[in-house]
Amino acid sequence: MAMSCSSFSYKLIATQGLARRGRIKTPRGIVDTPTFMPVGTQATVKAMTPAALKDIGTQIILSNTYHLYMRPGEKIISCANGLHRFMGWSGPILTDSGGFQSFSLGKLVKISDEGIYFASHIDGSRYMLSPEKAIEIQQLLGSDIMMCLDECVAYPSTKDYIKNAVRRTSMWARRCLAARSEDRALFGIAQGGVYPDLRVESAQEISGLPFEGFAIGGLSVGEGRSFMLETLDATLPYIPHEKPRYLMGVGTPLDIVEAVARGIDMFDCVLPTRNARNGMLFTRNGKISLKQVRYKEDNSPPDCKCNCYTCRNFTLAYLRHLFVSHEILGSILNTIHNLYFYLELMSDIRHSIEENYFDDVKKYIREVYND
Amino acid sequence: MAMSCSSFSYKLIATQGLARRGRIKTPRGIVDTPTFMPVGTQATVKAMTPAALKDIGTQIILSNTYHLYMRPGEKIISCANGLHRFMGWSGPILTDSGGFQSFSLGKLVKISDEGIYFASHIDGSRYMLSPEKAIEIQQLLGSDIMMCLDECVAYPSTKDYIKNAVRRTSMWARRCLAARSEDRALFGIAQGGVYPDLRVESAQEISGLPFEGFAIGGLSVGEGRSFMLETLDATLPYIPHEKPRYLMGVGTPLDIVEAVARGIDMFDCVLPTRNARNGMLFTRNGKISLKQVRYKEDNSPPDCKCNCYTCRNFTLAYLRHLFVSHEILGSILNTIHNLYFYLELMSDIRHSIEENYFDDVKKYIREVYND
Numbered sequence: 001m002a003m004s005c006s007s008f009s010y011k012l013i014a015t016q017g018l019a020r021r022g023r024i025k026t027p028r029g030i031v032d033t034p035t036f037m038p039v040g041t042q043a044t045v046k047a048m049t050p051a052a053l054k055d056i057g058t059q060i061i062l063s064n065t066y067h068l069y070m071r072p073g074e075k076i077i078s079c080a081n082g083l084h085r086f087m088g089w090s091g092p093i094l095t096d097s098g099g100f101q102s103f104s105l106g107k108l109v110k111i112s113d114e115g116i117y118f119a120s121h122i123d124g125s126r127y128m129l130s131p132e133k134a135i136e137i138q139q140l141l142g143s144d145i146m147m148c149l150d151e152c153v154a155y156p157s158t159k160d161y162i163k164n165a166v167r168r169t170s171m172w173a174r175r176c177l178a179a180r181s182e183d184r185a186l187f188g189i190a191q192g193g194v195y196p197d198l199r200v201e202s203a204q205e206i207s208g209l210p211f212e213g214f215a216i217g218g219l220s221v222g223e224g225r226s227f228m229l230e231t232l233d234a235t236l237p238y239i240p241h242e243k244p245r246y247l248m249g250v251g252t253p254l255d256i257v258e259a260v261a262r263g264i265d266m267f268d269c270v271l272p273t274r275n276a277r278n279g280m281l282f283t284r285n286g287k288i289s290l291k292q293v294r295y296k297e298d299n300s301p302p303d304c305k306c307n308c309y310t311c312r313n314f315t316l317a318y319l320r321h322l323f324v325s326h327e328i329l330g331s332i333l334n335t336i337h338n339l340y341f342y343l344e345l346m347s348d349i350r351h352s353i354e355e356n357y358f359d360d361v362k363k364y365i366r367e368v369y370n371d
Numbered sequence: 372m373a374m375s376c377s378s379f380s381y382k383l384i385a386t387q388g389l390a391r392r393g394r395i396k397t398p399r400g401i402v403d404t405p406t407f408m409p410v411g412t413q414a415t416v417k418a419m420t421p422a423a424l425k426d427i428g429t430q431i432i433l434s435n436t437y438h439l440y441m442r443p444g445e446k447i448i449s450c451a452n453g454l455h456r457f458m459g460w461s462g463p464i465l466t467d468s469g470g471f472q473s474f475s476l477g478k479l480v481k482i483s484d485e486g487i488y489f490a491s492h493i494d495g496s497r498y499m500l501s502p503e504k505a506i507e508i509q510q511l512l513g514s515d516i517m518m519c520l521d522e523c524v525a526y527p528s529t530k531d532y533i534k535n536a537v538r539r540t541s542m543w544a545r546r547c548l549a550a551r552s553e554d555r556a557l558f559g560i561a562q563g564g565v566y567p568d569l570r571v572e573s574a575q576e577i578s579g580l581p582f583e584g585f586a587i588g589g590l591s592v593g594e595g596r597s598f599m600l601e602t603l604d605a606t607l608p609y610i611p612h613e614k615p616r617y618l619m620g621v622g623t624p625l626d627i628v629e630a631v632a633r634g635i636d637m638f639d640c641v642l643p644t645r646n647a648r649n650g651m652l653f654t655r656n657g658k659i660s661l662k663q664v665r666y667k668e669d670n671s672p673p674d675c676k677c678n679c680y681t682c683r684n685f686t687l688a689y690l691r692h693l694f695v696s697h698e699i700l701g702s703i704l705n706t707i708h709n710l711y712f713y714l715e716l717m718s719d720i721r722h723s724i725e726e727n728y729f730d731d732v733k734k735y736i737r738e739v740y741n742d
Contacts, residue, residue, distance in 0.1 A: 047699040072692045088684040299451050313459040321443045328418040
């Protein structure tokens with residue numbers, strides 16, 4: 001039978017304009033917002049030990065229901081006493097629902113009102129995620145923040161197609177709420193493509209349901225930054241103020257400050273971790289590509305103002321050597337640095353909202369990360 | 372002009388039979404022997420941060436002159452203030468000379484009395500290592516223990532061929548000593564294939580030179596354990612007792628205890644690190660292959676008596692999941708465990724020699740690692 005959630009809370013601490021500084025409480029710890037969640041798709045944030053995640057100040061990570069459902073399977077994780085024990089991470093975990101894979105897996109997917117039918121990206125075997133199944137799996141994983149199953153549509157799609165996805169997403173949201181049988185937070189997801197009227201419709205419908213938080217889904221799927229920000233402008237007035245708001249799958253440093261400026265509290269993205277493995281570093285002076293020969297003899301750290309393990313101990317020349325030599329340590333050190341950069345950015349944003357200089361942070365990021 | 376070394380010393384602390392417990396002092400720290408040196412070929416012990424190496428109690432690592440000469444080049448490392456600063460490892464480093472690559476690179480190599488001519492394994496460009504060049508590079512790297520350039524021959528080779536390699540190795544040993552211009556330890560290397568008379572000849576010639584330590588080279592190249600141990604039996608009586616003795620490129624846990632039993636003090640091998648990346652773990656109960664489906668739901672650590680980060684925090688089911696999912700964290704956690712196992716084995720060996728129960732350790736390893 002349906003269960004509500006009493007173990008989760010959000011408190012708004014300060015605002016500057018629409019930007020919000022807040023704090024989420026979960027049974028597994030506090031999350032200061034705006035927050036960035038490193039992505040741990042396969043029950044690991046790639047190249048990071050849990051100890052390293054803790055060292056850089058990670059408060060919450062994201063993991064993926066679809067991927068864990070495929071491999072190793074939710075039963076194996078449940079029999080390991082849940083995802084936290086399985087992967088050795090004791091802090092909060094937000095799990096997505098698998099709805100994003102209705103978009104990202106393209107032809108491997110069929111969708112009906114019942115749910116999403118997948119052919120596994122690993123071995124082609126068939127799986128189905130209904131709203132009920134998505135909740136069941138997230139509960140077995142032991143998620144601290146569960147996400148509703150939604151239908152995330154590709155960009156561009158016809159208005160009729162998106163209208164139907166919005167209808168289905170609302171229906172599934174109710175079924176997810178009804179399927180929850182444990183005291184765990186559950187977030188609703190608003191869809192609607194880049195159509196302001198559909199966005200408003202979806203936001204209003206989802207906001208009318210008793211979720212612990214609200215997500216904007218279906219953005220950062222190719223529509224471009226201006227469409228994304230316009231959509232946020234159109235949608236956020238219809239999302240409750242007293243709950244956390246999560247912009248799924250976003251984004252670059254510039255995406256993040258622009259979204260914070262509009263009232264977003266939570267982010268996740270593979271960018272810092274994936275780019276790290278591709279030899280791209282985020283710094284206070286912009287991006288660095290270790291592929292460039294100019295770093296061959298550069299004995300300075302990636303960012304001389306950065307206090308991460310990598311910048312305190314290693315040079316660009318060494319990181320470039322590791323990258324061109326395909327050494328695992330390159331991925332490790334670059335990931336530590338990029339995640340540290342993102343978490344520091346979030347910390348700067350939070351502090352700036354408290355102290356009323358968020359506009360300066362925004363201006364700085366607009367200058368340095370303007371692409 | 373030739374320089375001797377006053378900054379390096381070896382002290383014999385205890386013996387049991389031929390097994391020796393000793394201590395090496397270098398300007399960068401102490402090395403308790405018998406010791407195992409993790410291999411950091413490309414200026415990184417694969418998948419390990421220097422902090423993680425320190426955590427597991429690593430006292431000394433090995434790095435490879437040939438590989439660093441090829442990439443990034445000894446000048447880049449020298450301009451980074453040496454290999455220690457470049458790779459962020461402040462403890463002692465032993466560097467091989469590149470002589471092993473005269474064997475391992477096979478057709479990419481031509482050898483004359485002048486030196487070894489290489490076609491780079493990376494881009495085919497041409498390099499030469501003479502005894503003088505090998506010492507020059509190792510000094511530029513800032514090595515704590517340099518190795519002489521030797522000619523390591525394939526197994527099997529004709530006696531005439533090996534005789535010539537022994538002659539050349541002795542000649543090169545003298546040239547290496549003459550080329551040393553800094554106060555750094557330099558070890559000689561005895562060769563001789565599996566011919567006891569050539570081994571004795573080489574050992575006597577090298578032992579007559581003023582090195583800080585002596586290595587047995589050219590073993591563990593396919594001759595098999597019994598030939599290797601017979602060769603040690605034939606050779607070690609002619610190697611000085613008052614200096615450390617290093618068996619290059621060895622080996623399995625069984626190889627190590629058998630060689631310690633014959634009087635070897637130092638080892639290096641890629642086995643623990645390479646096997647880790649291939650999903651093979653060393654434990655007190657023998658080897659584990661994470662490929663095996665039996666570990667799919669096994670919620671015990673790899674070795675319940677092991678105190679490493681991996682065993683304290685993760686299960687076989689999780690490590691198997693990381694391995695089959697090709698996750699970098701799998702390589703990291705397996706490497707931490709395997710190196711910890713090797714370093715613990717060496718610590719047990721040292722303690723057992725002090726306390727006179729080395730035979731028990733040997734018996735135990737013979738039972739558990741008998742292949």
